[in-house]
Amino acid sequence: MLVMQDVRPCVTMLMKLAGGTKRHVEWLDAEQFLNQARAYKEGLDQSMTDRFYRFMATRTTTHPFPVERARALDEWVTGPEYNNILAGSYPAAGPMMKTNSCPTCKQTAEQGTKFCSGCGTPLVTH
Numbered sequence: 687m688l689v690m691q692d693v694r695p696c697v698t699m700l701m702k703l704a705g706g707t708k709r710h711v712e713w714l715d716a717e718q719f720l721n722q723a724r725a726y727k728e729g730l731d732q733s734m735t736d737r738f739y740r741f742m743a744t745r746t747t748t749h750p751f752p753v754e755r756a757r758a759l760d761e762w763v764t765g766p767e768y769n770n771i772l773a774g775s776y777p778a779a780g781p782m783m784k785t786n787s788c789p790t791c792k793q794t795a796e797q798g799t800k801f802c803s804g805c806g807t808p809l810v811t812h
């Protein structure tokens with residue numbers, strides 16, 4: 687989404703996942719799929735039975751339903767976080783990050799880690 691900056695190909699990809707076959711793709715409409723995704727969320731918020739079935743259907747899967755992923759994507763691109771990232775406002779990683787070094791083996795440890803990955807010595811976190 688950040689690379690393409692266009693929600694349509696992302697939603698189309700999720701539609702293909704939901705449809706399971708390339709044959710029906712030309713029949714599908716990204717805007718309709720998004721409308722279904724929004725309606726799906728509203729329905730779930732209201733119905734306890736739907737929540738139960740959703741829980742049972744997704745408890746053995748590694749990812750949420752494609753329709754839920756489309757809805758989450760839709761919410762994200764219309765929210766402030768996406769626009770902040772595009773405007774260049776996001777947490778920096780890498781050289782800007784403060785690092786600690788292990789007092790025992792002097793190995794560099796990333797900020798926030800509690801133990802040295804080299805020797806296991808507890809690190810003082812400030």
Ligand SMILES: [Zn+2]
Binds near residue numbers: 788789791792803805
């Ligand atoms: Zn160490």
